[in-house]
Amino acid sequence: MRHLSLLAAAAVAAATPLPAQPNAPVPAAPDYSNDSDWLCLPGRSDVCSTPLATTALNPNGYGSTGQSSVANNPPLDCFYVYPTVSRDQGMNSDLNVSEEKGATEVQFARFAGVCRTFVPIYRQMTLGAIAAYSAGANIDSAVALAYRDVALPVAGMVAAIVLVSATVMEVRHYRQTKALDRIADQMHTAH
Secondary structure (H helix, E strand, C coil): CHHHHHHHHHHHHHHCCCCCECCCCCCCCCCCCCHHHEEECCCCCCCCCCCCEEEEEECCEEEEEEECCCCCCCCEEEECCCCCCCCCCECECCCCCCHHHHHHHHHCHHHHHCEEEEEECCCCECHHHHHHHHCCCCCHHHHHHHHHHHHHHHHHHHHHHHHHHHHHHHHHHHHHHHHHHHHHHHHHHHC
16 A cells, blocks of 8 residues: 555655746747748657547447548648647746647647648746745736747748738739730720
């Protein structure tokens, strides 16, 4: 019985986040022009491009087992921000991913079967920061830091979407103008 109690105490200690160190050094911001600052990025081997073990679910229960598919040229881009899972000691993650890979694999990697996957590595708040907040600490700067890291690649993707949309609209406008010019020319030469 004593071994069981020690084992339970060890399990609780292992699952308890380390206390956040408010004055821990903050790593430099990720540079999203570097592939290394992305956990998942199209066209490379990473946690999102690796087929996962899967089991088919049939109407009468489980079916065959196999590997999930990874699309070759999917028409969609999917962007994922992993949840707070870091057990790092500071208020924000040190950008060395470990728990983040597991969360991404479990929650997002299967989307690689239908879309191009993008997962930025960011200075998320740590579990210790959440514990500090629960104890009454001010974590505004940790929240702002994590937000800034994620806002940059999201803004980049939105800007790319807006640019493509604007280009498509401009092309449509150009084609419509040319078509109207041809119609006007035809009407003018007909008279």
